[in-house]
Amino acid sequence: MIASVRTSLVFLSAFLMASVASTQVPGRSDTPKKPHEVQLAGASRDFNFSTAFGGLRIRWQVASSDYFGREPYYVVKESWEQAARSLSRRQFPAALRSSSFDWNLVFMDEAATARTYPFGAQDCHPAWIRPPADIFVSAFYIGTACRHGLLPEQEARNRLKGTLYHEFGHAIEYQLLGDAVKQAERYHSEGFAEWFEVQALSDHGLNQYASTIKQGARKSFVETWDPKRFTGSNEDYYRAYALIESIVKKRGLSGLLRVYTLIQRQGIPFDQAVSKELGWTTGQWMREAAQLSRQF
Numbered sequence: 001m002i003a004s005v006r007t008s009l010v011f012l013s014a015f016l017m018a019s020v021a022s023t024q025v026p027g028r029s030d031t032p033k034k035p036h037e038v039q040l041a042g043a044s045r046d047f048n049f050s051t052a053f054g055g056l057r058i059r060w061q062v063a064s065s066d067y068f069g070r071e072p073y074y075v076v077k078e079s080w081e082q083a084a085r086s087l088s089r090r091q092f093p094a095a096l097r098s099s100s101f102d103w104n105l106v107f108m109d110e111a112a113t114a115r116t117y118p119f120g121a122q123d124c125h126p127a128w129i130r131p132p133a134d135i136f137v138s139a140f141y142i143g144t145a146c147r148h149g150l151l152p153e154q155e156a157r158n159r160l161k162g163t164l165y166h167e168f169g170h171a172i173e174y175q176l177l178g179d180a181v182k183q184a185e186r187y188h189s190e191g192f193a194e195w196f197e198v199q200a201l202s203d204h205g206l207n208q209y210a211s212t213i214k215q216g217a218r219k220s221f222v223e224t225w226d227p228k229r230f231t232g233s234n235e236d237y238y239r240a241y242a243l244i245e246s247i248v249k250k251r252g253l254s255g256l257l258r259v260y261t262l263i264q265r266q267g268i269p270f271d272q273a274v275s276k277e278l279g280w281t282t283g284q285w286m287r288e289a290a291q292l293s294r295q296f
């Protein structure tokens with residue numbers, strides 16, 4: 001999934017595969033397991049602060065500030081505050097809204113990205129998470145739109161926010177899955193992360209970025225799609241978003257949360273929980289999502 005159209009926008013905003021279990025992160029034996037293990041060359045900063053969701057430690061190379069026009073710390077802090085508002089204005093369980101994570105973030109330049117990157121050279125993920133809350137961000141991939149040249153600083157900051165919302169969404173889904181996390185499949189984890197990203201972007205007034213995901217779903221969703229064969233293409237991210245949105249559209253967020261509760265209590269896969277909650281076969285679910293996508 002090298003740079004394609006989406007590289008420009010969501011590519012950066014979305015991602016990453018590592019959604020649910022750390023074992024899902026394609027690994028190299030020398031890949032640091034924790035953000036604080038990543039070696040940062042040159043001048044770097046290390047900072048801790050409190051958020052509505054627990055403490056957050058962030059490390060960044062001073063040079064990575066060049067991409068965003070300001071230190072990444074400010075963008076992270078603003079994004080976490082916005083994510084908290086997005087959660088609180090929706091009917092997420094109180095326990096979740098008051099969860100305390102132990103966030104650990106690192107921002108990497110080109111060299112550190114190359115040393116740390118757990119994906120193939122053909123990929124260009126701007127960030128990835130090792131649940132519950134370890135987040136690796138490639139300032140280089142975001143700031144250069146995946147090697148396509150330096151972005152304007154404001155654009156780079158907006159794309160960084162989308163990326164952070166997406167990873168935040170992964171952390172939330174991880175909590176929703178609870179002990180059933182081993183049941184997780186990539187399509188719904190990426191779908192939920194994309195869905196949360198769209199909510200937070202919209203809440204934040206960054207509608208054009210949210211629209212990119214929706215328009216991507218409108219153009220790419222076909223009801224013959226098999227989510228179990230999620231490949232990680234840009235289009236699959238868009239389609240996965242539409243799957244989650246179709247549930248919320250039909251039953252509200254409470255319906256989506258009941259799907260996760262079923263997964264937790266019964267240890268069943270996501271699609272079976274959808275069938276129990278909404279009465280949809282997989283085919284019906286795809287038709288619902290296709291119909292909804294045409295309205296985006």
Ligand SMILES: [Zn+2]
Nearest residue numbers: 015016017193
């Ligand atoms: Zn992701």
